[in-house]
């Protein structure tokens with residue numbers, strides 16, 4: 001597949017690029033700063049582009065099979081995430097290209113309750129602003145009338161780790177293990193994302209992923 005990745009140099013984006021290259025996809029990494037970042041793996045195309053600029057989104061999605069967004073605004077600008085998401089949705093609506101967004105766990109509900117994770121101890125108060133922005137990001141997707149979007153909520157803890165290639169999927173409820181921990185490695189999140197890209201099962205909906213050994 002021909003895939004453009006926004007946020008390709010971020011924590012999640014680098015794992016997504018690595019996983020996509022491993023599977024032989026044709027990857028274009030879009031970064032805001034001009035010039036190819038030294039960290040981009042060989043075999044990755046590079047283009048300059050801002051996910052919050054509709055002309056860039058249209059240009060970088062034209063002729064592609066998929067856009068992946070793993071962007072995160074700097075601290076203090078969290079609400080930019082919603083604006084960026086609306087721009088991505090509008091851009092791919094114009095080009096007819098599928099969009100998969102890496103979002104947040106905040107809007108998942110705590111198992112067995114209707115309490116969103118953001119209002120629970122699963123989300124640290126220090127992450128509240130980005131968590132709230134991610135919840136608004138999902139709402140923007142759900143309100144969009146036309147884009148072919150998929151929203152991937154990680155488990156509550158999303159950390160660098162091991163690529164096991166195994167994971168559990170859910171829909172709107174936080175996935176936790178027997179000890180109440182909700183976790184997925186960034187590497188396995190990338191595996192789940194690329195599996196969804198290759199075999200779509202969650203069009204115009206949200207799904208979540210957690211470590212497979214996290215079964216409660």
Ligand SMILES: NC(=O)c1ccc[n+]([C@@H]2O[C@H](COP(=O)([O-])OP(=O)(O)OC[C@H]3O[C@@H](n4cnc5c(N)ncnc54)[C@H](OP(=O)(O)O)[C@@H]3O)[C@@H](O)[C@H]2O)c1
Nearest residue numbers: 007009010011012032050051052070071072104105156158
């Ligand atoms: N458990 C959870 O729910 C959880 C935990 C961690 C992360 N996340 C989510 O995962 C996503 C990615 O997080 P991360 O930790 O990988 O972020 P990160 O390491 O801070 O990387 C963010 C990337 O986004 C890029 N970016 C920001 N705004 C952009 C724009 N308008 N256009 C193009 N690129 C842009 C940045 O590039 P520049 O160099 O241009 O700024 C950077 O490459 C976020 O949505 C975050 O909320 C969720």
